[in-house]
Amino acid sequence: MERLQRNAYGEQSTRRARLTIGALGILAILIAGIVALFSLYYADQGHRQTVQTLQDLDEASREAGTAQVAFKRQVQEWKNLLLRGHDAQDYTRYRVAMQAQSERVETALAALASAPGTPAALAERASAARALHERIQADYEAAAAAFEEAGRRDPVAVDARVRGVDRELDQALDALAEQLRAALGKALQEARVAAERRYEALHKVVLFAHGLGIGLLALLLLLALRDPGGRKPVGRG
Template sequence: MQGATRTPAYAGRGGSRSIIALAGTLITVFIVNSLIGLFAIQYAGDADVRDQTTLARLSHALDTAREAQVAFKIQVQEWKNVLLRGGDAKDYDRYLASFEEQERRVRDRLEALAAAAGDLGLDAAAMQAALADHATLAARYRDGLALFDRTHPASVAVVDRAVRGIDRPMDEAIDALAEAARARAAAIRADLEAARAERYRTLRTVAIASMLVGIALVGAILVRTSVRRA
């Protein structure tokens, strides 16, 4: 018909180009957001693994400090058993062996704490000092034991006077180490929780920003297409 309006050829081509641009933008936004999501999952997963490793090491250090506390208290008790019940040869050997076993446990736990001190932010110097004091205490116990005579009960009083109170500074030092480990563990746990919350906020902000940028691009293309058609 002569009165019919002809649609220019370029209009169809322009519409096709707009649709292609819109589709390309949507695909790009989808890919970018997917990559951001995958990065966020990987980043959070790696951070959680690091955090769990740190927490596990802290928990182990705290347990080690508590074991040192308990072992030293048992060591002191076994020393008293040597003096009080060592009149019998079998009892003497049994309690002395137990005393030496607990002494070894204390030393092993303190050495383990000293080895981990630097990485966990604990006072390595205090750990080394405790080890040195424990070695000195061991020597003093042996000196006192040399005064013990199973055949003379009165020698118990002699040994007791020689070693009376020598365990108290060591007991206080080990308690202080355990408290320091506990406080450090609590502080690091708080830091890790704060870092985890900060990671969540950052990743959430990035994800929202990416989504808004995608929406803005799609909107811009739709507006541009509408203007052209108008």
């Protein structure tokens, strides 16, 4: 009788152990799934933020490049005006072209100064470059007006009025474009490193949670292979 009671008690204990371990295994698997989902969510959020940062920096870099190229073309149109502007029609054409490039410079620098991807220090330099460009444009306009008033006959004397005024801005725009390209390159490298770290962290978390679940299920299977009393069968003696 006592032996039957012990066997019944052992069987109940084993059943409870199996149920507990089974429940823990299922819970571990559920936790692994939940952790994986949250990890994927945060990885996706990090990826989206990284992509937005890179897009903003790329936009700022392109605006700097636009300003850089447009100002060089503006200076070239000024040279065209002096060399070929003795004809009234050509004078008007080159002056309009010069004004169009000037507006492109203004628009690009304004966008660069206010772009979310422009670092604060470079945004200040973009604003300073824009103010400098406005002064240079005023000098060009005054020189072009003087050239027209003089009958468009003495380009050398007119050019002397603005000789070298473009150099400071040209160098500033080149530096801005180069610094933004460098910032974009650095951001791309940091994005790659951050993505690798997020992947490694997610991989470790998921492996740990699944390993825990598999371990508990293996323990449950081991108990299931034992006899209800938890004892190995013995041979007859």
